[in-house]
Amino acid sequence: MKRPGDFRIVNHSVPRADGVAKVTGRAMYTSDIELDGMTWAKVLRSPFAHARIVSIDTAAARQSPGVLDVITGTDLASLRPYYGHAVKDHPILAIDKVRFIGEPVAAVVAEDDLSAEEALQLIEVEYEELPSVMEVDASLAPEAPLIHDEAYTEGAFRGFKDGRQASGNVCQYVKVKWGDAAAAFASAAHVVENEFHFPMAYAYAMEAYVAIADYSKKGLTVYSSAQHPFMVRHDLADIFDLPLNAVRMIIPYVGGGYGSKSYTKIEPIAAVCSWRTGRPVKLRLSIDEAFLTTRGDDARVRIRTACDAEGKFLARQATIHLNTGAYAENSPLVCAKAANRIIGPYLIPNVDIDCYAVYTNTVPASSYRGFGSTQVTFPAESQNEELADLIGVDPFEFRMRNLAQRGEVIYPGLRPIDADVPGDLRQIESKFEEWGAVQEGRGRAVGCSASDAGSHPVTSAMIHVYSDGSVSVLSGATEIGQGSHTVLAQIAAEEMGVPMSKVRVVGGDTAITPFERSTGASRTTTLMGRAVLEACREAIAQLMSFAAEALGVAQSALIEECGGVRHGDTQWSWGEVIEKHFKHKDTSIIGRAYLRQTGDLKLMPPFWEIGVVGTEISVDQETGKIRLERLMTVGDVGLAINPAAAEGQDLGAATMGIGVGLFEELIYDGQQLTNGSLLEYRVPRFSDLAPDIHMTLAQNQDGSGPYGAKGGGEGSLNPIPACLANALYRATGARVRRLPLTPERVWRALQERPKV
Amino acid sequence: MTVEFQLNGEPVSVAIEPRHTLAEVLTRKLRLTGTKVSCEAEVCGACTVLVDGLPVSSCTYLAYEARGKNVVTIEGLEDKNGNLHPLQQSFIDEFAFQCGFCTSGMILSAKALLDENPNPTDAEIIDHLDGNICRCTGYLPILKAVRTAATAMENYS
Structure with a gap:
């Protein structure tokens, strides 16, 4: 394998x-x-958290100037009006009832956006309010009203069962268990047990959700800000009963x-608006x-961790409740991942985790960077720090005693750890030494996480190599x-031996590119990068055989050189090989690769995404305000x-970790x-x-991606909130188990902390 | 009604309604889509354009208010030969954007600063750009880009 320094x-x-x-x-x-x-659509939203829709009168809105149509849930009966890749619980527009304040109830289509907006006010909806449940405990209470009272079909992509057997409002339940946690706790030298709260957070992508749909007899084209166009294509094809090739996502x-x-x-x-209006x-x-x-998803985590007298983990038990909101969206998977990711990159011999995704009458929760890990790394790493103090060893030493070495299995049945986590931790430790003694009023902490990342390894890529030497990656x-x-483009340029200026990546159109499952779980470099590399190699294999044929020699007599092939004194670029093969100008060949869950990608996850960070904070003792003074990440x-x-x-x-750690929280009042x-x-x-x-990169080429690459982009978020809470404890002796660490919350904790 | 103003150095005359914001007129009527609208509440700075050299939130600034004034958008930053402004180049060199949705506003805000204060300290850059949110980069690359551009502009002039 090429090493750093070998690459162009x-x-x-x-x-x-x-x-x-x-x-x-x-x-x-x-x-x-x-x-x-x-034309433009605007959406009328529910003013009630939970209510039956008695009637909707759209007559006045329809008469409003510029209005083309007003659409409600009852207009969608000829379609499959529910979608959801995990559980098909989500109506396009509310059907029979609404389940959160803000749920789309009707859509107006008009010639311009102002006319659509004005007509919204003319729609008369009569609601019959139902008792609502806004929090997990209320939702799980025996007498709680059911948020979803009809049967659903399973979504197409996850094989998740409707989770409501466990309790009426449980969307999904996941158990992770190995060893005998109860016995381990009974005989442990040290046990800590606490409850932690992680806030409801909003991603704030600066471009709000937007879609332009164009439905015609030829099919449906949708421009959208979607991350996973192929998953959206599935839902749209299902709703309208269209073949995959008639739905185009751009x-x-x-x-x-x-x-x-x-x-x-x-x-x-947007699609049903276009379907109805033909515009x-x-x-x-x-x-x-x-x-x-x-x-x-906001989370409440009740967690116990035990270790022996030397500080080796014996057991972890946790009950995680995620507030999933009114619809499942991707929370069933967040639920599964939260249960997995509470282990961290550590060896814990006995584990017993129960994780519940619970419906409430709040805005639906779904994927958000970190994906379950941020929610559970906060309690896990807070508790690890508490145990280190109980044993009386420093936080680095405590973690070192428990970290998995490369090749060790932290989770039975999953891929062994494909990283040098102790090495990553040592980088933070030496930076802390370099920073010297911690000033009065400041605190420093280190944090680690491990996420089973990459999602399902189904990816395909295609490249066109042209006779003028240019390359397109699809x-x-x-x-x-x-x-x-x-x-x-870098991977293709490297493999095909051409400069970056010769490579173009063509993406963002399901009618042009082959299938890629999703863009998330930090997977793209690892899986799409690898598919692009393999597509290049496949193209080169064809080119070598074409060159051998054109030269009339055995392929084994040819030498592959950067950007082409050599035989004795004859040197051809790939472009020349293509032109000689077809005996025609402007020709091209196609290289392709498909990845699926097989070979070295059989074992899930495709890679572990490791997070190792260090923070130093200052705390204003008068106001409780925390400021991040120093940050180190190891990617x-x-x-x-x-x-x-x-x-x-x-x-x-x-x-983003600083945001949710220090100030970000969606707050419901009733x-x-x-x-x-x-x-x-x-x-x-x-x-x-x-x-x-300080940002450093650990480049041990130990991933399943191209040249040993693996994904990043979430790891450095996951341990940050825990790191901030632990640094607060180091600075002040105040232990806060509820995020975000707002000045008020910190100030109160400072007043309540035990006097030393 | 019709308003007339200077847009990126050229006079424009455009029919508007009194309720139209400058962002609506720029992006929808004149189809200069480089101006991005996000929060619509003067918090995020994505829609920043320069009016008589000063940054304004075009999402809430009425187009009517721009009459007779000199408006500069991201489309007006390249020189006549199509060369990038030093800030545009430094944003590329320092990886000072990811999704790019804040970039137009960020660059124009930074331009207003550098036009007034060619050698800002880090504290002055941070203070000046505190009204421009970037959700992707964590700000450090943007700080570096503004520093780099300041040096480049000094050498240039």
């Missing part, structure tokens, strides 16, 4: 392929696109994803509406800002295809979301930037 283009921070487009404003996002004859540039644009969101509403329809939500569309991975189009990415882009992912991820706007929902700003930041 890979492992170099080459400028982003989308650079000029994005700094000049020429990059077109779905928000920017307008089609000929395009994904222009996307203004932020972070998981919040994974799977189907508003595309079905292209644009549905562009405001950010305030995006707050009412998807959020991250990839179904979505460029959401993570830099995938740059990284994939354990196997090999960074583009080091600057990889570090950019790490800092971006860590910054049935009403009280801070569903950017005026009241506080995300990290420029002035939150830590004065001292």
Whole structure:
């Protein structure tokens, strides 16, 4: 395998392929696109958390100037009006009842957006209010009203069963168990047991959800800000009973994803609007509406951890409750991942985890960067720190005693750890030593996480190699800002022996690119990157045989050189080989690769995403305000295809961890979301930037991706909230088990802390 | 009604309604889509354009208010030969964007700063850009890009 230093283009921070487009404003996002004859849709939303729809009178709205149609759930009877890749519980527009404040009840289509907006006010809906459940405990109570009272079909992609056998409002239940945790706790030297709360968070992708649908006899074309166009294609094909080749998803540039644009969101509403009116329809939500569309799962975690007198883990038991909101979306998978990821990169011989995703009458929760790990790494790493103190060893030493070495199995049946986590931790330790003694009023902490990442390894890629030496990569991975189009071009340029300027990545169109399951779980570099590499190798294998045929020699007599082939004094570029093969100009060949769960990808997950971070904070004792002073991340990415882009992912991820760790939280007052706007929902700003930041990359080429690469982009988020809470404890002696660490919460903890 | 103003150095005359925001007129009527609208509440800074050299949130600034003024959008930053402005180049060089949705506003905000203060300290850059949210990068690459551009512009002039 090529090593760092051997590469021409890979492992170099080459400028982003989308650079000029994005700094000049020429990059077109779905928000920017307008089609000929395009109309606009606006959505009427439920004012009740839980109510039966008695009647909807659309007559006045229909008469409003410019209005083409008003659509409600009852108009969708000839379609399959429920969707959901895990559980098909989600109606396109509310049918019979509403389940959260903000749920789409009706859509108006008009010639312009203002006419559509004005007509919304003319729709008369009569509701009969039902008792609502806003929190997990209320939802699980025996007398709780059922949020979903009809049977669903299973979604297509996950094989999840309807989870409601366990209790009426349980969407999904997952158990993870090995060893004998009860016995281990009974004989343990040290046990800690606590309850932790992780907040309801909003991803705030700066481009709100937007879709433009165009339904005609030829089929359905949808422009969308979706991360997973092929998953959305499935839902749309199912809703309208169309063949896959009649549904075309086009994904222009996307203004932020972070998981919040994974799977189907508003595309079905736009699609039914176009289906009814026969016109292209644009549905562009405001950010305030995006707050009412998807959020991250908040969590309550009751957790016990035991270790022996030497500080070796004996057991972990946890009961995790996720507040999943009104619809399943991707929370069944968040549930499964939270249960897995509470282990961390440690060897724990006895484990017993129960994880419940629970329906409530709140905004539906789904994927959000970190995906279950952030929720459970906070309790796990908080508790690990408490155990270290009980044993009386420093936090690094305690973790070192328990970390899995490369090749050790942390989770029976899953891939052994494919990283040098102790080595990553030592990098933080030496940085802490370099920083010297901690100043008064400050605290320092380290944190680790391990996520079974990559999702299901089904990926395909295609390349065209042209006779003029240029190369096109056809990839179904979505460029959401993570830099995938740059990284994939680097891999193709490296393999085909051409400069970056000769490579173009063609993506974002399901009619053109082969299938890619999804763009999430930090998978693109690992899986799509590997597919692109294999497609290049497959093209080169063809080119070698064409060259042998043209030269009339055995293939074994040829030497593959950078960008072409040599035989004695004869040297041909790949372009020349193609032209000689076809005896024609402007010709091209196709290389392709399919990945599936087989060979070295048989064992799940495709890779472990490791998070190892260190933080130093200062705490204002008067106000409780925390400031991040120093940050170090170790991006354990196997090999960074583009080091600057990889570090950019790490800092971006860590910054989201700072947000949810220090100030981000969606707050319900009764049935009403009280801070569903950017005026009241506080995300990290420029002035939150830590004065001292170090980012390093661990490049041990130990991943299943190209050249030993593996994914990044979430790892540096997952341990941050725990790290901040542990640093607060180090700084002040105050242990806070509820995020975010707002000044008020910290101030109260400072008042209540035990006097030393 | 019709409003007239200077847009990226050229006079424009455009029919508007009194309720139209400058962002609506720029992106929908004039189809200069480089201006991005996100929060619609003057919090995020994505829609920042320059009016008489000062940054404004075009999502809430009425187009009517721009009459007779000099408006600069991201489309107006390249020179006549199509060369990138030093800020545009430094944003590419420093990886100061990912999704790019905040970038137009971020660059224009930074331009307003550098036009007024060619050698800002880090604290001045951070203070000036505190009204521009970036959800992707964690801000450090943007800080570096503004520093780099400041140096480049100094050498250039």
